[in-house]
Amino acid sequence: MALKKRDWLFVALVAVVFGIFFAISGEEKTIRVPHDEIHAKFFEMVNREGKKETEKFCKECHNPQNLSLPEGHPPPFRCLFCHKFEER
């Protein structure tokens, strides 16, 4: 029995729905920048000045001498590219 056009549409729809589901679930799993006293000012700064300006300050604390990043951390050049701010 050959599939009818309507059946193919159904298959395509299911495929699209699953595709969206996987796209969403794979996204934004990276640990978020917490909304605490330390990081709150950066939340403001990102809105004001953008990510690139804000990121310069991360390394004042998150550096190997002070608070080292976990082993196997990806190259930490653009922190906010991966680490989103926690939703309020």
Ligand code: HEC
């Ligand atoms: C004044 C020092 C300081 C600066 C600057 C700073 N952090 Fe942090 N950060 C900390 C400390 C201390 C912790 C661990 C305690 C905590 O969770 O607040 C932390 C924790 C984190 C965590 C992990 C939270 C968790 O749940 O384990 C992330 C992600 C993070 N910082 C990202 C950033 C980013 C991105 C920036 C730059 C926008 C930044 N931090 C700037 C001190 C700092």
Ligand code: HEC
């Ligand atoms: C290429 C993406 C990427 C970039 C860029 C990046 N990180 Fe991460 N970071 C991760 C991943 C992945 C983890 C592992 C934890 C997880 O599953 O979220 C992590 C973990 C951390 C943790 C540890 C959280 C904990 O409690 O174990 C901190 C703190 C952190 N990153 C801070 C930073 C800072 C500060 C920068 C910029 C200097 C930065 N990261 C840049 C992807 C990134």
